[in-house]
Amino acid sequence: MPLDVIMPALGMAQESGVIVAWHKQPGDAVAEGDVLFEVETDKATMEVEAQGAGFLTGVVASDGDQVPVGDVIARITDTADEPAEAPQPKDDTGAAQPATDDLPEGQTVIMPTLGMAQDSGLLVAWMVEPGAKVDADDPLFEVETDKSTVEVPAGVSGYLAAQLAEAGEDVPTGQVIAIISAEAPAQTVTRSAKGAAPAAKAPEPQAAPKETKAKPAAKLESPKARQTSDPTGRILASPKARRLALEQGLDLYRLVAAGVSQPFHASDIETLAAMPDEVAAPAGAAAAASLHLTADIPAEGFTAFMAWATETAGMTDGAAVMAGLAGRCLDKASAVVAVEAFGQRRLFDVPGPYLSAVTPVDDATPNLILRDLRATRISGLHLGGEDAPVLSLTTSGTGLTLTLEAAQGQITPAATLSLLGDFAGRMEQPLRHLL
């Protein structure tokens, strides 16, 4: 099954990207994770990696070409000389290319990346009926992220030939959700995003700091029965509570962040006034008070170990192996490690010392976040902690820099030293882990 290589959406308002340079030539063998090309947006230049192994074929965009986001610019096929059903470069005349076998021809529309840390979008509603004529500027669908609801224009003119996701579905960014054909389609396709193979995954900017949200620091639940929140998102507080907060210069949002149930009354303002600053401070201040430490190690140790592990044990998933190594550095019998790379987060259960026992899980709260930035040009970072301590891997020269960041109170300073030291040792000489 060939893989489409698309121009990824790297920024919020990005419509196209310029291919700076191909790192692979047509016909080259590529492994998953290999850098395929470099792309420049108005904000940054990024390397885009192969999402699967095979041979680079059907390259239709050259160095210096400006390509609309979501357009297929090449494919990764099983053989070097796979007959090209070659993707056609897109232009405003709407040249068609097949998306998958049973789908109508036309230009694909992907779930856009509307926020920095967004990895999926909720399709709220289609605004165009299947088969209907659509103008490039017409709103095609409405998408909701954790921050906002946005109407997304069709981008190209034509006919809505296929709806590949249903209203109410959460669709990964980059996944093709519609096809717009140049001619009125003979028949239209409407189906769910589930079951449809993700057409392509758009990498996200690695440089973008993850949004940190204020987390409930302490549940100061009163025994009183109260409604917890207002569906409109407005803070519910009595007039007196609001006046007192105003007079004392207190921010009611701190009570929300602390998990105090609403509506707020005058007595809650006393609680608010008595809150220590670090509990009350919003995300920004929490990040400032975070722990930050780095370690430098040679890169070869892990590379060599992965080659050996692939050959002898069939362990090909570098993310799982790293999760296994990192999970053992926590002072826990078992741990959940989130590995973030290329804008995707994968969760792994690390039940014990055996790397082969590391398994992907769908939904869990990570004890540790591993941010793999080796394939980017980021050489240093200071982003602050998230829900869990964050270990970032960046390249520095021929070696690796490991950065551990944690929010104040998440982990003791002594524990950060042992966590980072232990992980650096295991990454440098993974065999030590096995002993």
Add this chain to the structure above:
Amino acid sequence: MREITLSQAVNEALAEEMRRDETVFIIGEDVAEAGTPFKVLAGLVEEFGTERVIDTPIAEPGFMGLAVGAAMTGARPVVDLMFGDFLFLIMDQLCNQAAKTHYMSGGKLTVPLVLRTNLGATRRSAAQHSQSLHALVAHIPGLKVAMPSSAYEAKGLMKTAIRDNNPVVIFEDKLMYQEKAPVPEEEFLIPFGEANVKREGTDITLIGTSSMVQVCEKAAEILAKEGISAEVVDPRTIVPLDEATLLASARKTSRVIVVDEGHQSYGVTAEIASRINEKAFYHLDAPVLRMGALDVPVPFSPALEDITVPTPEGVAEKARMLVAGEMIHAA
């Protein structure tokens, strides 16, 4: 201090004022020998004679009109309207004539008239003899409305009403006629527009009128046992209304329930709650609640009648919810 019934207090007030001012007379049905169905006026005809304690036929519009005319020409009639429900019969004489004469005569005529009547349910008198209609007259500019909550207020307010140069309607709760309260033997008057803080408290204000003041006091007792300090305020006259005292209490406790025996909709509770919302909004920690009579004709069935009016238990329950910060009537 000696204790007398509300009935005796009203009787004393009338007798004192009739002795003081010979223009004061009483007119109504069964006021002389019968002394009214509640025996409030017993003994007055003996002292003042039938010239000043005048029995009338069953003809409310007639004797009300007669009294309004007498008041315009220098007398000080005290009209006895046997049941508050009969207000509907004298609306023109009271609201179109008595209430407006001073204004429409450019101040040349006054109507120094007192309309004594009653309110209150739970006396098994059915829907036409159990209403509390004070909100009707409180709505009309030119009328003053007094609502005594005990024998003490009944006497002090009655004497003030008789001396007032404008029409005053006094509503006595017919269930309170035999209830005793300390009343000084020496003469006293209670000025209009001065609310009485019957009980001091810090957590919630219970504003009650007439017999509902007692309901509020009993609710405050219940709440006190639970550690909730309720303040009970009696406006005593709803026109004029002592807004300042009510607002001060609302600002102090930040929670208010207004209790009144009139029907809740478009009633006295709504008026008072609204003024507090308007003028003490930023001091409120909870919505101001109204507790009035259910919006139904007062049932004759005792079991049903008893649940149409606010009770101490009911007031205490709502007070608990407000103090606990529960969402009440939230959308």
